[in-house]
């Protein structure tokens with residue numbers, strides 16, 4: 001099979017069907033005398049109505065990537081095209097317009113809601129910023145949004161502390177929906193919630209997507225929950241995408257050793273299978289993004305690391321249709337032949 005280069009995820013689909021195109025995005029931070037490469041040469045696309053899940057351990061750069069896409073951080077290099085417009089090149093008036101289309105749901109519903117504001121004011125603030133409704137219409141719209149996320153219209157005068165964690169996340173979702181966005185970065189929206197509540201919030205996001213034609217970038221550190229909401233999943237490690245594939249495909253045929261390790265950590269509900277299956281335990285911690293390993297960033301923890309892994313950075317290539325991986329095991333140009341066949 002012909003191997004494509006690192007540009008492939010951008011080139012494989014036309015811009016018309018893509019709502020978002022991220023091209024060679026970098027976000028570095030200067031820290032003391034060093035540089036943290038939080039996001040390093042990341043490229044992908046998201047189609048209208050699609051959900052791309054992004055998974056990786058904490059500190060892998062996934063939240064920084066989400067914020068850089070929304071231009072909450074300036075990009076160090078690369079492009080973010082939203083409906084063909086380069087988000088990082090827009091002037092303030094155009095940026096304000098596009099901010100309506102691109103919203104964010106935050107990880108911590110406790111911290112992201114102002115405890116001194118009523119629910120009505122929290123949601124209404126977003127309507128005010130964009131001059132979307134005033135007076136009775138404003139109240140009506142807030143109540144409609146509360147109903148949309150499964151809360152009651154009379155919750156409008158209550159304060160955040162009167163709600164459970166799941167309900168607070170619903171308020172955060174209503175706030176994001178107030179401006180009728182097209183695209184939402186969901187930044188670990190379920191991580192702070194009880195397991196029993198997580199599925200409810202994921203189901204709500206799926207329902208809203210269907211009703212409103214939303215497009216999501218869904219960030220999580222847990223591969224198991226991402227599966228239920230994502231059409232495709234990107235696995236990130238130390239600022240880079242290690243693997244990207246259709247959700248079913250990734251879970252059934254993981255190719256990157258890091259994805260294999262993450263998947264092997266998910267408990268299987270069948271006790272017989274759970275007892276006999278092989279678990280891959282990764283040694284050591286994620287290295288510092290200030291001083292990532294040479295060659296493949298994953299090599300210090302990879303059970304399959306070879307000599308070439310320290311010398312040459314693996315290219316991000318399409319090794320099966322719509323299945324991309326950055327690993328020398330699948331690269332015959334580096335190895336003379338592919339170590340692993342797909």
Ligand code: SF4
Nearest residue numbers: 296299302309327328
């Ligand atoms: Fe492991 Fe080498 Fe593949 Fe990196 S390139 S994941 S170190 S085998």
